[in-house]
Amino acid sequence: MTVSTAAFDYVRDLVAGRSGIALESRQAYLADARLAPVARAAGLGSVDDLVARLRIAPSGGLATQVVEAMTTNETSFFRDIGPFEALAQEVLPELMRRRAQTRTLTIWSAACSSGQEPYTIAMLLHERFPALAGWRVRIVATDLSSQMVERARAGRFSQLEVNRGLPARLLVKHFTRAGTQWQISDDLRRAVEFRQLNLVGDRPPLPAADVVFLRNVLIYFATPTKRAILGKVRSVLRPDGTLFLGGAETTLNLDDGFKRVQLGHGPSYRLKGVR
Ligand SMILES: C[S@@+](CC[C@H](N)C(=O)[O-])C[C@H]1O[C@@H](n2cnc3c(N)ncnc32)[C@H](O)[C@@H]1O
Secondary structure (H helix, E strand, O other), X not given: OOOOHHHHHHHHHHHHHXXXXXXXXXXXXXXXXXXXXXXXXXXXXXXHHHHHHHHHOOOOHHHHHHHHHOOOOOOOXXXXXXXXXXXXXXXXXXXXXXXXXOOEEEEEEEOOOOXXXXXXXXXXXXXXXXXXXXXXXXXXXXXXXXXXXXXXXHOEEEHXXXXXXXXXXXHHHHEEEEOOEEEEOHHHHHHEEEEEOOOOOOOOOOOOEEEEEEOOOHHHEOHHHHHHHHHHHHHHEEEEEEEEEOOOOOOOOOOOOEEEEEEOOEEEEEEOOOO
């Protein structure tokens, strides 16, 4: 199956308009590989036929399926360990001192994919901060893809997924076998609130966050979209909050409101003019 240039251009505009994801011409192969199953499931013979259908009904469920299929959902437990170590060793101990009166803490995992990132945070809090049991802790996890949010909420992972980054001790402690998969405990499932949320669009209707994980998603956007999203994150982040980005991402030359702070072995970002 090979997508025509006109069909790929249509997909590229649709995806950019609905998600901000900027596909490049050399990624036509990606549209082919990811949209062929969508076309087949809709009873259509090719990606070009799928696009012809979309041209007739551009705002239906099929368009949403196409956009979701074009997202990259690569993730793993304890991915690039640095931010989780910084969270445990520096950010949380300090936040627990600062929030000792209110005993509330909110962590937002933006673009959480299938849930490994927020569940890693939940495990880390459970393992290393038993004192937080008496606090009101919210871990809010969001993603554009409703399919990913559904998967994440279910908390079921394949053998391959639990083999990636999850220490055996935590697998045994927090997961049970469910056929060929692994089911995360109800306690950890209840610890995370999953919601579908598009980072492109209105200011997110979220509680003010003490920590934001916005990792490995800015890389998919063009510069104006990155700027707009960082502006929204600023409006959600508490004045003394901390932002973690992916290893290939930065706020530098994008948003003057943030400063880079070395925490542990890696960078994190804080709002300028506070602390
Ligand atoms: C590569 S995953 C990153 C997952 C996790 N943060 C990590 O670092 O392992 C990127 C995620 O961004 C989501 N995404 C892409 N565009 C988005 C948007 N406009 N709003 C919210 N999420 C988006 C995708 O659905 C995908 O699950």
